Amino acid sequence: KAGVTQTPRYLIKTRGQQVTLSCSPISGHRSVSWYQQTPGQGLQFLFEYFSETQRNKGNFPGRFSGRQFSNSRSEMNVSTLELGDSALYLCASSLVPGSSGNTIYFGEGSWLTVV
Amino acid sequence: AQTVTQSQPEMSVQEAETVTLSCTYDTSESDYYLFWYKQPPSRQMILVIRQEAYKQQNATENRFSVNFQKAAKSFSLKISDSQLGDAAMYFCAYQATGGGSEKLVFGKGTKLTVNP
DSSP states (O other): OOOOEEEOSEEEEOTTOOEEEEEEOOTTOOEEEEEEEETTTEEEEEEEEETTEEEEEOSOOTTEEEEEOTTSOEEEEEOSOOGGGOEEEEEEEESSTTOTTOOOEEOOOEEEEEO | OOEEEOOOSEEEEETTSOEEEOOEEEOSOSSEEEEEEEEOTTOOOEEEEEEETTOOSOOEETTEEEEEETTTTEEEEEEOSOOGGGOEEEEEEEEEOSTTOOOOEEOOOEEEEEEO
């Protein structure tokens, strides 16, 4: 079956613009989480969703937001882009959050460059 | 807050040899999960191995095994019979149990080079 699908894979935006990234989880998976990966800060948790509800949020400014739809697909949005937002954004999905032995599957990420 | 530390930014190993990647973590919890993820140049994070803290037996997956020392809060990954395809970034990650959160706390990673 298809893995976690992220679109777009690559994009370039200008400072001050906004961007929306999309994530389609593995079929049947209902939990989606997002991570930002940069050379300086490494992998940092952004937020996670289950049943269209945000369950947890990382330490990021309010410019970073997300949502989950009834089909479990998720989007994240970054408004008023800054140069420091340039990163690889990874989406991950799992069946149900917190289940014992839950395997979390990652997508290939969306590369965002802010110029 | 939980933290994960990988003290080796880079490691190298000869093909067919064995290499051990180190990871330490800090938590006040008694039950949690620990993971090793591999990130090849494609950037897709791939689960290598998982350890449940309440299980004393070290996890093993084919050529990959861990040395889990709960009291020392240490979780090292041993790769036996290293192959060229093992070259990648390796990340150690911590996940709390309870509360229903999937949040992973990652270390900074270790870049593994496999020499032919």
